[in-house]
Amino acid sequence: MPDATSLIGVPEFFERVMDAVHPLAPMSHSLQEASGLACAEDVAAPVALPSFDNAAMDGYAVVAADVVTASEDHPVHLPVVGEIGAGQARIMALSPGTAAKIMTGAPVPAGCDTVVPYEWTDRGVAQVRIERAPAVGQHIRSRGEDVTAGEVVVSAGTVLGPRQIGLLAAVGRSHVLARPRPRVVVVSTGSELRDPGDEVGHDSIYDGNSYMLAAAARAAGAVSYRVGIVPDDPGAFLEAVHDQLVRADLVITSGGVSAGDYDVVKAALGSASSGANVWFGGVAMQPGKPQGVGTIGDDQTPIVTLPGNPVSAYVSFEVFVLPAIRKLMGLAPYARPLRRAALTHPVTSIAGRRQFLRGEYSVPTGVGGNVARGASVTPVGGHGSHLLGDLAASNALIVIPESVTRVEAGQPVHVLALDEQF
Ligand SMILES: Nc1nc2c(c(=O)[nH]1)N[C@H]1C(S)=C(S)[C@@H](COP(=O)(O)OP(=O)(O)OC[C@H]3O[C@@H](n4cnc5c(N)ncnc54)[C@H](O)[C@@H]3O)O[C@H]1N2
Ligand code: MOO
Numbered sequence: 001m002p003d004a005t006s007l008i009g010v011p012e013f014f015e016r017v018m019d020a021v022h023p024l025a026p027m028s029h030s031l032q033e034a035s036g037l038a039c040a041e042d043v044a045a046p047v048a049l050p051s052f053d054n055a056a057m058d059g060y061a062v063v064a065a066d067v068v069t070a071s072e073d074h075p076v077h078l079p080v081v082g083e084i085g086a087g088q089a090r091i092m093a094l095s096p097g098t099a100a101k102i103m104t105g106a107p108v109p110a111g112c113d114t115v116v117p118y119e120w121t122d123r124g125v126a127q128v129r130i131e132r133a134p135a136v137g138q139h140i141r142s143r144g145e146d147v148t149a150g151e152v153v154v155s156a157g158t159v160l161g162p163r164q165i166g167l168l169a170a171v172g173r174s175h176v177l178a179r180p181r182p183r184v185v186v187v188s189t190g191s192e193l194r195d196p197g198d199e200v201g202h203d204s205i206y207d208g209n210s211y212m213l214a215a216a217a218r219a220a221g222a223v224s225y226r227v228g229i230v231p232d233d234p235g236a237f238l239e240a241v242h243d244q245l246v247r248a249d250l251v252i253t254s255g256g257v258s259a260g261d262y263d264v265v266k267a268a269l270g271s272a273s274s275g276a277n278v279w280f281g282g283v284a285m286q287p288g289k290p291q292g293v294g295t296i297g298d299d300q301t302p303i304v305t306l307p308g309n310p311v312s313a314y315v316s317f318e319v320f321v322l323p324a325i326r327k328l329m330g331l332a333p334y335a336r337p338l339r340r341a342a343l344t345h346p347v348t349s350i351a352g353r354r355q356f357l358r359g360e361y362s363v364p365t366g367v368g369g370n371v372a373r374g375a376s377v378t379p380v381g382g383h384g385s386h387l388l389g390d391l392a393a394s395n396a397l398i399v400i401p402e403s404v405t406r407v408e409a410g411q412p413v414h415v416l417a418l419d420e421q422f
């Protein structure tokens with residue numbers, strides 16, 4: 001590994017990763033598939049909302065002038081000429097001096113300019129007694145009052161959340177152009193690795209990283225593919241990665257990027273015949289010092305090579321890969337809110353490195369997260385980048401800046417809230 005003087009900063013490596021990825025070309029998606037994706041068109045409403053004048057209450061369609069004098073003491077009586085249910089518009093026009101039963105959502109007949117709710121009547125069937133006068137237009141939802149036909153209802157770049165999907169469906173769109181979910185291929189390297197469920201010996205361990213990274217990619221909105229464990233053999237590694245490129249928008253590898261004799265990823269991707277162009281180096285952070293990023297194959301598929309220590313791999317994913325996946329999706333890079341919280345115990349950090357410590361972040365129930373409102377964070381476990389149990393017990397990363405070597409209890413710190421997403 002390069003020594004401390006040759007480490008590059010977290011922001012510089014972040015830029016290298018972001019430069020390697022480009023938003024994916026938009027595709028047509030059914031609304032069911034489009035949830036969480038970035039819309040890639042300005043969607044003009046094909047129809048107005050409401051698309052016709054309709055009743056806002058269950059009651060009687062009437063002509064306002066006929067009932068203007070109605071009161072409990074002086075009710076107005078009108079003959080009921082029929083009934084209009086939602087989806088059953090049998091009465092197209094209403095004559096003055098008559099009423100028609102009408103249900104919420106049903107089209108108001110021509111001539112009707114107000115609806116009398118059941119509660120203001122005797123609910124009569126052949127004749128209705130009206131005891132209160134609605135204003136002209138009351139209880140009628142007018143065509144186009146919400147959305148006019150041709151109006152842009154969702155613009156390009158908007159994230160298609162439930163509200164946008166609901167609106168698109170309501171204006172009759174079955175499909176929408178959106179940037180697709182990136183296909184992320186996860187490759188774990190290490191001759192010591194075994195699949196969960198298999199036997200482990202005294203010198204082998206379970207492959208936690210590829211499951212963790214595949215799950216993290218999926219949680220970020222990607223489709224993830226886990227490639228079986230690749231041993232520390234450069235030829236086998238290159239073959240495995242090249243085999244996957246056909247279905248990869250991004251390749252993430254785990255392990256083999258440090259200074260070891262069997263650090264396969266660095267050895268393989270660094271060779272002239274690898275078909276890859278990858279920068280390897282040290283980043284001024286802990287965990288996550290050894291890193292690599294570049295492209296591989298004819299299509300220049302982006303590849304990020306994460307360190308093998310589980311906490312290092314996870315932190316690197318959060319800090320670099322999650323924003324990269326979001327860029328591929330056409331989303332803003334940062335997914336997590338950076339909160340401020342008071343540290344409950346002192347922590348130390350190496351000078352010149354941005355430290356990401358595991359922590360348990362909490363805010364008093366029902367309030368937003370900042371120090372003034374009582375947010376606090378308790379460090380969980382030590383600095384060791386093998387401490388996966390501590391990572392799993394955490395819900396935040398405490399971020400200690402490069403220039404700081406110690407923070408006392410009670411002091412405010414920034415935390416990346418891992419279970420929160422914008
Ligand atoms: N001489 C030096 N040694 C190391 C340095 C250094 O600067 N000089 N850096 C250390 C740091 S920091 C890190 S982080 C690791 C990075 O290691 P590699 O990316 O080369 O990863 P490996 O050597 O393959 O594995 C490291 C560690 O992680 C375990 N591991 C790997 N893959 C998995 C997996 N899929 N699931 C669970 N655990 C995994 C592996 O068994 C090792 O224990 O290098 C330091 N060394
Ligand atoms: O920097 Mo390594 O990523 O600490 O363990």
Ligand SMILES: [Mg+2]
Pocket residue numbers: 255256257258259260263308
């Ligand atoms: Mg190594």
